[in-house]
Amino acid sequence: MNPIPRFHFAHLPTPIEELPRLSAALGGPRILVKRDDQTGLAFGGNKTRKLEFLVAEAQEQGARMMISAGAIQSNHCRQTAAAAARFGMECTLVLTGEMPPRPTANILLDQLFGAHIVNVLDRKDRDRILQETFDQAAAEGKKPYLVPYGGSSSTGALGYAFAMEELLMQLTGRTPSSRRTRSSETVDWIVFGTSSGGTHAGLVLGQRVFGFKGKVLGISIDESVEWLQKNVSALASSASERLGKRIEFAPADVAANADYCRAGYGVLTEAEREAVHMFASLEGLLLDPVYTGRAAAGLIDLIRKGFFKKDETVLFWHTGGQPALFAEKYASIVE
Ligand SMILES: *Cc1c(COP(=O)(O)O)cnc(C)c1O
Numbered sequence: 001m002n003p004i005p006r007f008h009f010a011h012l013p014t015p016i017e018e019l020p021r022l023s024a025a026l027g028g029p030r031i032l033v034k035r036d037d038q039t040g041l042a043f044g045g046n047k048t049r050k051l052e053f054l055v056a057e058a059q060e061q062g063a064r065m066m067i068s069a070g071a072i073q074s075n076h077c078r079q080t081a082a083a084a085a086r087f088g089m090e091c092t093l094v095l096t097g098e099m100p101p102r103p104t105a106n107i108l109l110d111q112l113f114g115a116h117i118v119n120v121l122d123r124k125d126r127d128r129i130l131q132e133t134f135d136q137a138a139a140e141g142k143k144p145y146l147v148p149y150g151g152s153s154s155t156g157a158l159g160y161a162f163a164m165e166e167l168l169m170q171l172t173g174r175t176p177s178s179r180r181t182r183s184s185e186t187v188d189w190i191v192f193g194t195s196s197g198g199t200h201a202g203l204v205l206g207q208r209v210f211g212f213k214g215k216v217l218g219i220s221i222d223e224s225v226e227w228l229q230k231n232v233s234a235l236a237s238s239a240s241e242r243l244g245k246r247i248e249f250a251p252a253d254v255a256a257n258a259d260y261c262r263a264g265y266g267v268l269t270e271a272e273r274e275a276v277h278m279f280a281s282l283e284g285l286l287l288d289p290v291y292t293g294r295a296a297a298g299l300i301d302l303i304r305k306g307f308f309k310k311d312e313t314v315l316f317w318h319t320g321g322q323p324a325l326f327a328e329k330y331a332s333i334v335e
Contacts, residue, residue, distance in 0.1 A: 045320020150196025160202020288321030
């Protein structure tokens with residue numbers, strides 16, 4: 001089998017740190033954080049690991065342009081634009097929602113990376129306009145590569161299968177994690193924000209392939225448990241083929257909690273605000289309003305409800321996103 005094309009530009013392994021003041025304040029289990037907000041590409045985040053595989057695949061196919069889509073403040077689009085710039089490719093982003101009068105946060109960064117932005121006001125037009133944008137670029141001979149929403153194709157998901165391998169190397173002390181953790185660790189739970197499912201699928205696949213014994217729990221940002229179980233299991237199954245042998249994952253193999261996303265995508269509530277404030281004031285750690293703020297709000301609530309045992313260790317996988325803190329739209333969370 002051919003090796004899987006991959007470019008190595010992420011800063012790996014990302015550190016693992018302990019959050020003792022947060023644990024104490026909640027009277028909860030031991031809490032660790034895996035700092036994938038520090039992956040090194042344009043303020044970091046989980047999309048960097050996916051892009052190592054996506055950009056390599058695009059280049060292998062002879063593509064010269066990356067095209068993707070997302071919300072106005074999409075972290076995925078910001079990272080895609082940065083990766084395209086870094087590898088000398090053009091980038092077009094189809095962004096859904098109302099453009100602010102002045103570009104801030106992720107849109108400002110998209111522009112700095114030289115991405116061409118196509119704005120779609122109504123989400124129902126998004127797929128059609130994305131396809132038209134792609135077809136037009138192809139017709140103009142620009143050789144576009146379509147990066148799916150959130151980079152969540154079977155190729156992108158591989159980033160998180162290997163992230164699980166990286167974590168296991170750190171937990172067994174074969175790779176350093178940070179000065180703030182022990183050299184050998186047991187993690188009972190991995191908790192993180194899940195949306196388009198690529199991170200989740202990669203972790204579930206990596207758990208099986210590399211033998212992680214704890215549980216992997218995705219806190220939904222905007223999708224139902226049914227949607228996540230169906231799509232994440234399908235994505236994990238198809239990604240497994242890339243590792244040599246298909247593994248059939250069933251929806252029941254995927255653990256997700258959708259109790260914290262009722263307000264809707266990017267609609268902030270007191271819970272996200274509290275989570276952002278707690279992490280910042282107790283640990284000097286920044287969360288983002290949309291994803292890690294919501295996932296941490298779920299984590300905090302589950303701890304308060306006694307969902308985890310006191311002697312367990314919970315690893316919060318930080319997926320990045322902090323530039324959105326500076327979007328006017330989300331200013332209320334930091335005020
Ligand atoms: C995209 C994103 C997620 C969700 O990851 P998926 O692989 O799309 O499920 C979580 N956190 C942040 C900060 C993100 O940008």
